[in-house]
Amino acid sequence: MPKSLLVVLTATLLLITTSVQASLHGFASSVATIAPTAPTAERPVLLWSELAVIELPAVAPEEVWVRIDLNRRELALFQGERRVLTFPYLAFGTAGANRIRLQGSSQTPIGDFRIDRINRQSRFELFFGIDYPTPEIAHEAWQNGVLSDQDYHDYQQYRRQYGRSPAYTPLGGHIGIHGLGNRPVNFHQIRDWTEGCIAVTNTEIQMLERWLDVGTLVVIR
Structure with missing residues (x-):
């Protein structure tokens, strides 16, 4: 060569x-x-340091509550400080999330809420409605000019009369946690598809039924 x-x-x-x-x-x-830096099955599940990014709710030792972490796309069910269930994937509003969520925006509201209704005949398998907009959010929206004086008056009057938030103001409503209904799981796992609600699978929403009730705290961050 x-x-x-x-x-x-x-x-x-x-x-x-x-x-x-x-x-x-x-x-x-x-x-x-x-x-991955997320918690694993081998890590303790009682560490409050894991919730550092979320303001710790004032809950009783055995109180059931739900933490929804939009960044991790994770729904976790707690009883006091003890983690009972974790769903590693959820879908939410197609337009993301916001503290003050407007009617028709397809955004998921951020804040601390309570379940105020349960629909077991929902087309989404099960529906656990939350009390958005809360009085705090409505007051904030009024101060920021999102709600007019009349809107805010109507909101307060409805709350006094029915004990729950109306869904007809510019802030919208009808937000909750629900299943997929007839939607395929693979569609659910590749994109956000709701109008602002939190969606999990039908199996997962059925697992929540025995734990959730009217009054259950739902923290969304």
Whole structure:
């Protein structure tokens, strides 16, 4: 083999080797970067430090409550400090989330809510409605000019008369936690599809039925 050709082949092999090593190093770095940091089954589930990003609710030692973490797309059911159930995936509003959610915005409201109604004949398998907009959110919306004086008056009057929030103001309503109904699970897992509600699978919503009741605290962050 001519010496010049041998030199070219040697240089080519060195270049390929260097490129492969660099690629492997980059892949390892990438894996290290995206290594999951979320809690695992082996980690304790009673650590309140896990809830650092969420204002800790004032709950009784055995009180059942729900934490919905939109960033993690996780629904967790607690009894006091004890985690009872965790659903690792949920879908929410197609337009994201907001503290003051408007009628028709397809946003999920953020805040502390209470379940105020349960529909067991829902087309979404089961529906646990929350009391959005709460009096605090309605007052904030009025102060910010989102609700007019008349809107706010109507809201307060409805609350006094029926003991629950109306859904006809500019803030909307009819928000809750529900299942999929006839929707396929694979569709649910690839996109957000609700008008502002929190959606889990039919099996998961059925698992919640024995725990949730009118008055149950629901924290959405």
